[in-house]
Amino acid sequence: xxxxxLLLGIVIITALVxxxxxGFHDTANAMAxxxxxxxxxxxxxxxxxxxxxxxxxxxSVEVAKTISKGLVNEEGIQPEVIFAALVGAILWNxxxxxxxxxxxxxxxxMGGLIGAAVASAGLGAVNGSVVVTKVLIPAVxxxxxxGVAAMLAAKVTYKLNGKVGEKTSAKGYKAxxxxxxxxxxxxxxxxxxxxxxxxxxxxxxAGGALAPGSNPPxxxxxxxxxAIAMGTxxxxxxIIRTMGSGLTDLHPQQGFAAQTSAASVILAxxxxxxxxxxxxxxxxAVMGAGLGRKGGVVRWSTATRMFVAWGLTLPAAAxxxxxxxxxxxxxxxxxxxxxxxxxxxxxxIWLISRRQVVDHTNVNEAGAADDAEQPGVxxxxxxxxxxxxxxxxxxxxxxxxLKATIPAxxxxxxxxxxxxxxx
Numbered sequence: 001x002x003x004x005x006l007l008l009g010i011v012i013i014t015a016l017v018x019x020x021x022x023g024f025h026d027t028a029n030a031m032a033x034x035x036x037x038x039x040x041x042x043x044x045x046x047x048x049x050x051x052x053x054x055x056x057x058x059x060s061v062e063v064a065k066t067i068s069k070g071l072v073n074e075e076g077i078q079p080e081v082i083f084a085a086l087v088g089a090i091l092w093n094x095x096x097x098x099x100x101x102x103x104x105x106x107x108x109x110m111g112g113l114i115g116a117a118v119a120s121a122g123l124g125a126v127n128g129s130v131v132v133t134k135v136l137i138p139a140v141x142x143x144x145x146x147g148v149a150a151m152l153a154a155k156v157t158y159k160l161n162g163k164v165g166e167k168t169s170a171k172g173y174k175a176x177x178x179x180x181x182x183x184x185x186x187x188x189x190x191x192x193x194x195x196x197x198x199x200x201x202x203x204x205x206a207g208g209a210l211a212p213g214s215n216p217p218x219x220x221x222x223x224x225x226x227a228i229a230m231g232t233x234x235x236x237x238x239i240i241r242t243m244g245s246g247l248t249d250l251h252p253q254q255g256f257a258a259q260t261s262a263a264s265v266i267l268a269x270x271x272x273x274x275x276x277x278x279x280x281x282x283x284x285a286v287m288g289a290g291l292g293r294k295g296g297v298v299r300w301s302t303a304t305r306m307f308v309a310w311g312l313t314l315p316a317a318a319x320x321x322x323x324x325x326x327x328x329x330x331x332x333x334x335x336x337x338x339x340x341x342x343x344x345x346x347x348x349i350w351l352i353s354r355r356q357v358v359d360h361t362n363v364n365e366a367g368a369a370d371d372a373e374q375p376g377v378x379x380x381x382x383x384x385x386x387x388x389x390x391x392x393x394x395x396x397x398x399x400x401x402l403k404a405t406i407p408a409x410x411x412x413x414x415x416x417x418x419x420x421x422x423x
Contacts, residue, residue: 007335008207011079012200014086014342016227019196021093022105023053023231025239026192029102029262029282030184032243033255033289035363039174040181042235042360048178049185050233056189057197057225071110071135072117072202073125080328080335081116082203087342088112088321094349096309100238100246100358103309104277108317109195110135115318119325138269138276139310143284146265150285153257154292161253173252180259185232187266188278189225196224237358243283246302248290258282258289280310 089108117125204210262285269276
């Protein structure tokens, strides 16, 4: 193994901690729809995803190369810069996990790296063309491409199985979902585990333990794959709830379409070396599949919050990392202060999450605050003042009822109204 200094060891451990958070943050990408439709039990699903994430980590190193020797210039980058980048990425992952939003761990890492590099060496430390072509363009294209593909796939699926009956075809598609979920997990390992490989390789180059331009050593591949697999097995249940039922209601046919489309996009991008956000691809596929069923809807209030989080990921992680890099310029005291801040923040977020626990036992429970659109103000007001129906009957207030009632009431406001009979 390469010569590892104390600071470099701290950076490597922190990178593996990020990889661990990446695993439980992104479990939803592969398994949310499978869990929500009942194709697999929650613990079985995350165990399967963990194993396939580990396998996927050994399949390619193209994305790792983009991170380690494409995004920023290796010359002049110190281990402190990489540590600062990881601080911003980890904190953003934990904050978005706490509120149940499927944001991009990949963009958090890249935003942290960009912010710390600029704070340390100026704008020239970042390769702008790589950021645009291999980060920003895929960030916009991935959810659109995956969403359109999933919507078309869902429509075709329902059309082909129209004569069979939805319940009968659902059984077959639950089995198909298991296969497609495994494919997404494999794709996730080939893409996201490589990002930590890339950041550790960059740290080794910055610390003089590896020659510039080196590929990730075998021990880096093994450790990164293991860390993301362990995080995946832990399960990011809050985000699984949002992805599984917070964005839309999925049937097995739609779940199969979403997962297959997302996996195709992720695998293609991994082979091309694009540092794609698997979260963007999977979220776009879920929304597309939701619209692919007749009568299907997307809960746009949840989707809007998710889009805002996507837009904030790069700048938020960059700002935190830039601030951390500034503090660490003071020397060992600064490094220690940033490390204590990171540990304290992680503990605080975990304690806050214990106030309302979401785990494998309640991940599919309906009625969560973010799982459904809330009724509007007008609907709520009408329900509050409407006269209750007579015993044994049901009634609904329609627009025609309101139009007929309001003029009559305003024409003779002095006319008393009879009190409603007690039921």
